[in-house]
Amino acid sequence: MTFARHDHCDDLDTLPRVPAWVTSARVENLEDVAFLSGAALAHLHLLFARDDVPHALLRERLALRAAEACVAFSGRPERVGELRDAVHLLRPGDLPGPAGETYLSWRRAAERPVSVKALGRALPSLDPRQIAEWFDAGSGAPVSRAAMVLEATLTEAPRAEVPALILADAALAEALGWDHVVPLLATSLKRADLRKRGEDLRLAFYRAVVTSAIETMRVAADLTRRAAHLKAVAPKLRAKGAGDAVEMFLTRDVIAPSALPLPDRAARRLCDRLVDLGAIREMTGRDTFRLYGV
Incomplete structure (x- = not known):
């Protein structure tokens, strides 16, 4: 699966915001x-x-x-x-x-x-x-x-x-x-x-x-904002199954590498690559049993 490259900054600026008269009342x-x-x-x-x-x-x-x-x-x-x-x-x-x-x-x-x-x-x-x-x-x-x-x-x-x-x-x-x-x-x-x-x-x-x-x-x-960045970096990924993995990250709170549709080593490498690209985060702070999410 491929993702188009977009600059979403303008789109994000148009997200509806609760007006101040609601938030401060x-x-x-x-x-x-x-x-x-x-x-x-x-x-x-x-x-x-x-x-x-x-x-x-x-x-x-x-x-x-x-x-x-x-x-x-x-x-x-x-x-x-x-x-x-x-x-x-x-x-x-x-x-x-x-x-x-x-x-x-x-x-x-x-x-x-x-x-x-x-x-x-x-x-x-x-x-x-x-x-x-x-x-x-x-x-x-x-x-x-x-x-x-x-x-x-x-x-x-x-x-x-x-x-x-x-x-x-x-x-x-x-x-x-x-x-x-x-x-x-x-x-x-x-x-x-x-x-x-x-x-x-x-x-x-x-x-x-x-x-x-x-x-x-x-x-x-x-x-x-984070999802837009993940979609933007997706075309840089070369691993087979990377597109399906990106789709999973776009719909789930966190994912263990073992749950991705890749061999274990390839899944861990993909997660490390996405972290390096600033597209996902490691959520546990641990060296083992890690979980990753947008």
């Missing part, structure tokens, strides 16, 4: 916070319509952050590095552990178009009929619907925080007309927010949407 009442969240979501909607944004990669990176937040909610010590290791260094027959399972749930939820079947794949411990019931529990405007889905889920299953947050993000995505779950809520909600109900919960959701939209814009701009 300090409001407390439900109506005003709802208005700000709507403005933030409108800008995200424009961002997700861009072809130059690496959408799958962005969702993977947001899924990792959501998983980290959920693991912290549960009181476990694992953070980003441990979550990556738990999933990407798994050997056949190994189990990822509770934190790894949380990460896998978020990854699976975000990688396929929104549907009850896809949500069932992400949440295999739940009955599909229960997933469908909770997923349909919300109504009204997108953020209100998402809050109602989380409330319905946690009312019936108070310890099902990960499923509740995944279903809430799925309901938000469907209500907004997005094809995929975009993990937004978990990273900006506090654990205490999950115990709120009614208007208090909606207020927490509106605030979380504003905060997450701002951060998502920042992450998207960074990944879009």
Whole structure:
């Protein structure tokens, strides 16, 4: 596979940005916070319509952050590095552990178009009929619907925080007309927010949407710039299978060299070459069991 050479600097300058009156406003009442969240979501909607944004990669990176937040909610010590290791260094027959399972749930939820079947794949411990019931529990405007889905889920299953947050993000995505779950809520909600109900919960959701939209814009701009550079250097690669490897880096948070479609030594050389070119980064800081990503 070949990639055209482009200078994406001008394109990146046109990425939509949340205006300062959204990011700097300090409001407390439900109506005003709802208005700000709507403005933030409108800008995200424009961002997700861009072809130059690496959408799958962005969702993977947001899924990792959501998983980290959920693991912290549960009181476990694992953070980003441990979550990556738990999933990407798994050997056949190994189990990822509770934190790894949380990460896998978020990854699976975000990688396929929104549907009850896809949500069932992400949440295999739940009955599909229960997933469908909770997923349909919300109504009204997108953020209100998402809050109602989380409330319905946690009312019936108070310890099902990960499923509740995944279903809430799925309901938000469907209500907004997005094809995929975009993990937004978990990273900006506090654990205490999950115990709120009614208007208090909606207020927490509106605030979380504003905060997450701002951060998502920042992450998207960074990944879009990095992805553009990776595409620009791809024609310099001579290794057989390098094009498929580049495609993998453009869609996944991190990759172990052993997962690339090349012999082990060639895969390691390709990763080193891409690091030298500034196209990918080594994410662990280790000399062995390394993971690489954009």
